[in-house]
Amino acid sequence: MSQTHFYEVNIQWKDARIGELSSPVLNQTIECATPPEFPNGVPGIWSPEHLFVSAINSCYMATFLAIAQNFKVEMEDFSCKTIAKLEMVDGKYIFTQAEMFPVIKLTNPDKDAVTAHRLAKKAEAGCLVTNSMKTEIIMTAQIS
Structure with missing residues (x-):
């Protein structure tokens, strides 16, 4: 087995400070955003x-x-x-x-x-x- 591995994660901007994370090898996406502690942050979404x-x-x-x-x-x-x-x-x-x-x-x-x-x-x-x-x-x- 190789000692080098690569992991690809992509993000697509959706709206305001919200994006969607994805990977070509995974079935699920994750919505993410700036946390609410920062200006224009979004509560209730993974940061x-x-x-x-x-x-x-x-x-x-x-x-x-x-x-x-x-x-x-x-x-x-x-x-x-x-x-x-x-x-x-x-x-x-x-x-x-x-x-x-x-x-x-x-x-x-x-x-x-x-x-x-x-x-x-x-x-x-x-x-x-x-x-x-x-x-x-x-x-x-x-x-x-």
Whole structure:
């Protein structure tokens, strides 16, 4: 398998500050807009800022699940809340920090809890999205 991959995402402007994201390899589109915190922002629609944070969450989940499967750690449930801080630094908005709160419910907590804590940290270190960002990542896993 090649070590280089390409991902194409297109956007088409619809109206005002609203666009529609698509990819030639995906079946769904996503409407996105400037968030309401900015001038002329649109409430209730995914924003680039939400998509940035969702990239952290979805990559972490995919990485954790892959590693857990490799280590044969079985789960009943996985969820993760991530809160990212956007602030003005040197005249530019940047995400300075993202705090992640994964909640992992194991099938066999007595057997797998120690391993799952180790794998949660391993997934944090191996997440390609967060490894590609300047944003500080803080993770507090809850495993039961």
